[in-house]
Amino acid sequence: MKRARNVGGFAASALIAGAVLWSLVTTDVELSRLLSAAPRIADFLGRMFPPDPTVMSEIVRGSAETLRIAIVGTLGAVILSVPLGILASDTMAPPAVYRLVRTLLALIRAIPLILVAMLMVGAVGLGPLPGIIAVAFHATGMLAKFYSEAIDNVERAPIAALESAGAGPILRLRHAIWPQMAPVIARDTIFRFELNLRESLVLGIVGAGGIGFYIQTYVRSFQYDKAASVTIAVIIMVIAIEAVNVALRRRFT
Amino acid sequence: MTPAIQTEDLAFSHLGSGLPALAEVALLTPEGAAIALLGPSGAGKTTLLTLLDGRLRGWHGRATVLGSALDPDRAPPLARRADTGFIFQEFALVERSTVLRNVLNGRLARMEFFRALLARPSPNDVTIARTALEDCGIADLAERRVDSLSGGQRQRVAIARCLAQEPRLILADEPVSNLDPVRAAEILSLLTRAARKRGATTVFSSHQPELARRFAERVIGMRNGRIVFDMATEDLSEDATVQLYQDAENPLSPLLQVVQ
Ligand SMILES: Nc1ncnc2c1ncn2[C@@H]1O[C@H](COP(=O)(O)OP(=O)(O)OP(=O)(O)O)[C@@H](O)[C@H]1O
Ligand SMILES: [Mg+2]
Numbered sequence: 100m101k102r103a104r105n106v107g108g109f110a111a112s113a114l115i116a117g118a119v120l121w122s123l124v125t126t127d128v129e130l131s132r133l134l135s136a137a138p139r140i141a142d143f144l145g146r147m148f149p150p151d152p153t154v155m156s157e158i159v160r161g162s163a164e165t166l167r168i169a170i171v172g173t174l175g176a177v178i179l180s181v182p183l184g185i186l187a188s189d190t191m192a193p194p195a196v197y198r199l200v201r202t203l204l205a206l207i208r209a210i211p212l213i214l215v216a217m218l219m220v221g222a223v224g225l226g227p228l229p230g231i232i233a234v235a236f237h238a239t240g241m242l243a244k245f246y247s248e249a250i251d252n253v254e255r256a257p258i259a260a261l262e263s264a265g266a267g268p269i270l271r272l273r274h275a276i277w278p279q280m281a282p283v284i285a286r287d288t289i290f291r292f293e294l295n296l297r298e299s300l301v302l303g304i305v306g307a308g309g310i311g312f313y314i315q316t317y318v319r320s321f322q323y324d325k326a327a328s329v330t331i332a333v334i335i336m337v338i339a340i341e342a343v344n345v346a347l348r349r350r351f352t
Numbered sequence: 353m354t355p356a357i358q359t360e361d362l363a364f365s366h367l368g369s370g371l372p373a374l375a376e377v378a379l380l381t382p383e384g385a386a387i388a389l390l391g392p393s394g395a396g397k398t399t400l401l402t403l404l405d406g407r408l409r410g411w412h413g414r415a416t417v418l419g420s421a422l423d424p425d426r427a428p429p430l431a432r433r434a435d436t437g438f439i440f441q442e443f444a445l446v447e448r449s450t451v452l453r454n455v456l457n458g459r460l461a462r463m464e465f466f467r468a469l470l471a472r473p474s475p476n477d478v479t480i481a482r483t484a485l486e487d488c489g490i491a492d493l494a495e496r497r498v499d500s501l502s503g504g505q506r507q508r509v510a511i512a513r514c515l516a517q518e519p520r521l522i523l524a525d526e527p528v529s530n531l532d533p534v535r536a537a538e539i540l541s542l543l544t545r546a547a548r549k550r551g552a553t554t555v556f557s558s559h560q561p562e563l564a565r566r567f568a569e570r571v572i573g574m575r576n577g578r579i580v581f582d583m584a585t586e587d588l589s590e591d592a593t594v595q596l597y598q599d600a601e602n603p604l605s606p607l608l609q610v611v612q
Binding site: 254256257259260261262263264265266267269270273274275278279282 | 405406407427430431432433434435436437438440442443444445446447448449453457458459460461465468469471513517
């Protein structure tokens with residue numbers, strides 16, 4: 100047993116070392132190029148400064164669209180996750196069903212959002228719609244899993260206690276199950292909304308709507324000062340989202 | 353006096369377990385009394401109390417609780433369940449809800465449906481709940497969330513919920529098993545006193561014969577799913593309780609005999 104673990108540990112170390120060496124040898128990271136890149140990056144940053152404030156209206160429009168994509172996308176994920184969460188729960192669904200649904204959700208989680216967005220742009224064209232579909236699809240992989248865990252973690256004892264006290268099924272749902280699940284579901288949904296908002300900032304780069312579109316446009320057309328303004332706006336948004344969500348999540352413990 | 357509980361030839365085996373959890377159990381419990389249920393681990397105390405609460409299916413025999421016969425295949429109607437209160441060994445409280453909310457949960461069946469659904473108890477319901485909290489000495493905890501309470505405080509909330517339900521029969525499954533000796537006596541004393549004040553019959557299971565002596569008028573001894581004695585507390589001899597635990601047959605003993 101111990102020997103087996105040692106052999107396994109050695110194999111893993113060798114594999115990691117091999118992978119690092121292979122990457123270093125096959126990528127041409129010559130020291131000279133790395134050094135000469137430094138002034139070029141400095142030059143690039145210099146051209147971003149000072150940021151161009153005239154793109155304010157684009158920033159507002161782009162941010163609003165990103166926010167809309169995240170909100171509607173999260174809503175879509177919630178709507179999909181309620182039934183899928185029930186089907187992925189081992190206390191609600193038979194083994195054959197919940198194993199299948201869990202595998203499906205794991206597969207969905209394995210596909211990066213940006214990839215889904217590219218496929219959706221191909222399917223339905225440019226604009227926020229492919230972004231919304233991509234976010235809803237991608238977020239369901241995680242949210243439905245969270246919901247199923249919230250269902251499975253409901254303690255049975257208080258339900259039996261209310262039943263013993265003469266409360267019918269609706270009152271048991273309302274007073275024994277709902278108080279256990281509601282805060283968990285609220286917290287998970289807010290958490291996923293934060294991720295959706297962060298991740299959809301870059302959707303515009305592949306044409307799926309939102310503020311990312313402007314970053315891509317300005318960088319491609321060498322308007323680095325404008326790109327800088329948008330980047331600053333994105334950073335501010337991310338910080339604001341996090342602050343709001345930390346405050347919100349604290350309410351649901 | 354009419355009996356609160358009357359049973360004949362009760363028998364039951366848990367699914368997948370060859371041994372009977374209950375066999376030939378016959379009980380007659382006068383209304384208004386406090387009865388202690390003693391017996392070693394696995395004797396069938398929880399099984400018997402669960403059956404009497406109407407939550408066990410597939411048993412045999414006859415059981416009449418508060419004048420109505422229990423159906424082995426069907427849960428009793430909700431209105432009748434409200435008349436039997438159960439205190440769970442592990443409290444069975446809604447952890448994220450407040451103490452008051454949990455105690456009011458005991459009254460859900462007594463409220464008008466929409467008041468219960470919308471969590472808008474009548475002033476009368478709130479008064480009854482607060483009186484139960486006072487009787488259990490935890491009036492000051494009403495607005496606290498249960499997940500912030502100690503084990504002893506939770507125990508009191510569980511008892512208060514049962515009292516607020518205003519049951520005519522209280523079935524308490526080891527209501528003091530995880531408390532220190534002083535606290536245990538205190539809680540049993542308040543439970544039996546509050547029950548007496550409300551004219552309710554109490555059956556509590558326990559592993560402590562001294563508590564049975566102090567707080568019950570009758571003592572029932574169980575072993576291997578059978579009732580081995582059922583007598584007035586003053587007739588309970590030291591010998592009887594010692595034997596109840598010492599001679600307890602368990603699946604291990606034949607093995608031990610072989611070893612010896
Ligand atoms: N869910 C179950 N499935 C199978 N067997 C069970 C189950 N619950 C109890 N039993 C068995 O039924 C018998 C009686 O159990 P019960 O819980 O009624 O005993 P108890 O007197 O309450 O014990 P304790 O003092 O340990 O709480 C035991 O042999 C136990 O192993
Ligand atoms: Mg028990």
